Amino acid sequence: MKEGTIMKIHYITGLAALLTVAIHIMMRVVVPFSVSLEYENVVANYQNILYALLLESVLILISIHGFNGLRVMLLELRQSDKWEKFVTLFTLIAMIAVIAYGTRTIIIVSGQSL
């Protein structure tokens, strides 16, 4: 993939993450903050399909944006083909792992009974 395309994705995911996180925070402040973090409340949120989708998109957007940011920083540290390949592979695997683990959590909790 061209660097320009990757950076386009980077900027778009950054902006989209900002938007989704803002919605997520707004939804937290609908009820008093301490109440919103109660166990039943949190599980109930996960069981709301729209909220689960919002969490999933936050997870995906932040993972893509964050791990690409990490890739960019690491690329600037050293310059060699070996290092570049390692960094790209490492950040890609780490990103997939984080998304997979987060998705698993969302799926498990959304299927859990109160």
Place this chain on the structure above:
Amino acid sequence: MKRKFLLARETSEINLARAKNDSSDILLNIYRGGPNSKSEKSYDSYRVPVSRWTTVLDALLYVKERLDSSIAIRFSCRMASCGSCGMKINGIPRLACYTKISELGTDTITCEPLPNFPLIRDLVTDFQQFFNHHKKIQPYIQNTHLDPTMERLSEFKQTPEEVDEFLQFSYCIKCGLCYSACPTVATDTKFPGPQALAQAYRYFADNRDDSAQKRLDNVDHKHGIWRCHFAGSCSMVCPKGVDPALGIQMLRGHLLSITKKPKKKRAELREINREGS
């Protein structure tokens, strides 16, 4: 006429006398050492008499002529045209010939070699890598629509507005000050640097050039234009008023397909030229 000449001579004599009266001493610290100097930074200090218009280069040449001839300095035109005398003066990359001592506002001046360049000796640095980056962006007009046989010589017509698109970037004298001030170049040697990227935009924006896509592809790589952090220090230190940071952002805009205007203009102009010929 004669009166005017006498008046001018009188004025210059008065200025000279004033300059002599204004003269004072400064302490000039000059970095000494070569690429293999492993010890801590070493400086030689000299007392130099200066007047109102003395530049740092004048002071350095005074030292070289009268106090220590072994100092290595690179200079040529003495009027900010050749870009040879770039160095770090009191912590900021500047042209020695373009920096008056009086404007520095201190009696102690420290001259060091430009950072981000391999050191040759004292204040002289190696520009090979810098020029290689410059060459890589192909800094010349490419036009495939030209008649290769050149049977009929013709001019490229440009309107003042079309010239304005790139004019400021063509003032670059390749002094390397922007390159030495760039924080990305400090960590990433493969990064083309602000000078090369601004020149890439200069030829990209020129409507006589028709290799726009090639130029964009040329800077669109892992260590290319996207590594610019937009610190803006390149534009701050440029002695010719060029704004490399602007050029980089403009080129990025084209890569992100946010800006399309010059492309459209270029296509229209090509159409007009075709109709004309």
